Amino acid sequence: MLISGRGRNLQALIDACADGRIDGHIGVVVSSRADALGLARAQAAGIDTAVLSPRDHADRAAYDAALGALLDRYAPNIVALAGFMRILTPAFVGRYRGRMLNIHPSLLPRHPGLDTHRRALLAGDTEHGATVHFVTEQLDGGPRIIQGKLTVRPEDTPDSLAERVMHDIELKIYPQAVAWLARDELRMIDDRVWFRGRWL
Numbered sequence: 704m705l706i707s708g709r710g711r712n713l714q715a716l717i718d719a720c721a722d723g724r725i726d727g728h729i730g731v732v733v734s735s736r737a738d739a740l741g742l743a744r745a746q747a748a749g750i751d752t753a754v755l756s757p758r759d760h761a762d763r764a765a766y767d768a769a770l771g772a773l774l775d776r777y778a779p780n781i782v783a784l785a786g787f788m789r790i791l792t793p794a795f796v797g798r799y800r801g802r803m804l805n806i807h808p809s810l811l812p813r814h815p816g817l818d819t820h821r822r823a824l825l826a827g828d829t830e831h832g833a834t835v836h837f838v839t840e841q842l843d844g845g846p847r848i849i850q851g852k853l854t855v856r857p858e859d860t861p862d863s864l865a866e867r868v869m870h871d872i873e874l875k876i877y878p879q880a881v882a883w884l885a886r887d888e889l890r891m892i893d894d895r896v897w898f899r900g901r902w903l
């Protein structure tokens with residue numbers, strides 16, 4: 704699993720592995736930042752951790768090569784990104800094509816990139832939410848697997864939306880999507896999503 708921050712999604716996946724909703728375990732948590740709070744969650748759960756700082760690598764290709772070499776030691780079936788603040792090279796994405804997921808805090812294709820809650824409010828969106836998608840070369844643009852929606856309230860702020868999107872949506876839909884992929888109920892084929900015998 705790849706993180707850069709608080710690791711609330713990581714915790715949801717740890718919990719789902721522990722109680723059997725996900726048929727699998729997390730082999731390693733890699734953070735791009737040494738101060739990511741999520742590292743402590745992984746350590747508390749007895750999961751190997753590693754920090755790969757961009758500062759220690761000459762360029763994106765070198766960073767992604769080091770990341771790939773590290774992950775290969777664990778031979779992961781699934782690579783899950785949550786708040787991993789790095790744009791990945793096509794070579795890295797290609798290596799884990801169909802096995803790499805990301806969660807994004809907006810109703811993609813609306814609001815790819817950063818600051819999604821503020822942008823949803825500024826755009827006057829009446830609905831907002833989060834999306835789990837397969838990772839492709841296109842930033843936040845890979846085939847979508849599952850979305851959760853909420854209704855934006857007049858009194859909402861970026862912070863209140865972030866809180867509700869995280870707790871009401873992200874922490875539910877990410878374990879669900881990972882569970883499907885782990886059970887092979889979900890596949891990406893030619894940039895389309897196949898789920899339980901039909902195309903999404």
Ligand code: GRF
Pocket residue numbers: 706707708709710711712713741785786787806807808833869873
């Ligand atoms: C989440 O909102 C995720 O959707 C976004 O970054 C945030 C990560 O939070 N990509 P956490 O590290 O899971 O607490």
